[in-house]
Amino acid sequence: MPLSVPRRWLFALALAASAASAQDAVRVGGDPHYPPHHYLGADGKPQGFDIAVLDAVADAEGLSLSVEFGEWSGVLDRLERGELDLVPMFISDDRRQRFLFSRPVMRRHHVLYGRGGERITDVQQLAGRRVAVQFGGMAWEWMVNSGADAVLRPVNEESLVLVEVVRGDADFALLPEDIGRHALVAQRLEGIEVVGPPWLELDYAFGINPARPDLVERIDAGLGKLERDGQLEALRRQWLEPRAVADSRAWSVWWLLPIAVVLSGVLVFLVIERRSHRPPA
Structure with a gap:
């Protein structure tokens, strides 16, 4: 039975919406053990510099991200087969033969x-x-x-x-x-x-499945916005500057505080005890 004109318009709109949704969806691959760039946190959620950058790009460009971590030896093959859309990685001549790349995020x-x-x-x-x-x-x-x-x-x-x-x-x-x-x-x-x-x-960038050239343009646009407003540099400082050593030194000092409090209490007790047993003058 042929579709009426209104139904044809609705059908066309549904197809267009479906195609737009497919373009907005981005399957991100990576290594669950690659800190501080990308990894699974203690809560089981993806985090790290790469994830923070992609989240900011997704907000700017209206993209919907889903992260699928796995062993690195298989991640690049999945990207090439189209099972993933994007993977953070180093750029090399060999990899340029297999993937498209965004603008570099860093060196x-x-x-x-x-x-x-x-x-x-x-x-x-x-x-x-x-x-x-x-x-x-x-x-x-x-x-x-x-x-x-x-x-x-x-x-x-x-x-x-x-x-x-x-x-x-x-x-x-x-x-x-x-x-x-x-x-x-x-x-x-x-x-x-x-x-x-x-x-x-x-250069370190986002490798992109060759069937998604549209994604290169959108990722580059988002990275450009982050660069211009200083957000990209702020994320680099937040995730990549070596703060762990300083944090561990601070911890090595602050863990002594409870012991100092206990020792002070013992000292006060001993002073009071000694005075209570002192003979009257």
């Missing part, structure tokens, strides 16, 4: 950690050495393509890469500088240090 670099005593200035010095990296991460891609013939020790969680060196299962660990700095403090790791110059200095 980041990697560093090599070891037990000290040996300075590594060239990747070729890692030949035959055990190097811990996140499987499928930027450091892993670079080491595979470098031809350094290192013995790679892949780890699923980049925040745990340094642990491989601490417990002696790797000679070195290569990971982003800010992730390593955060892990050292958060996990209270000792006995390792940076043993080489900055490597892999790359």
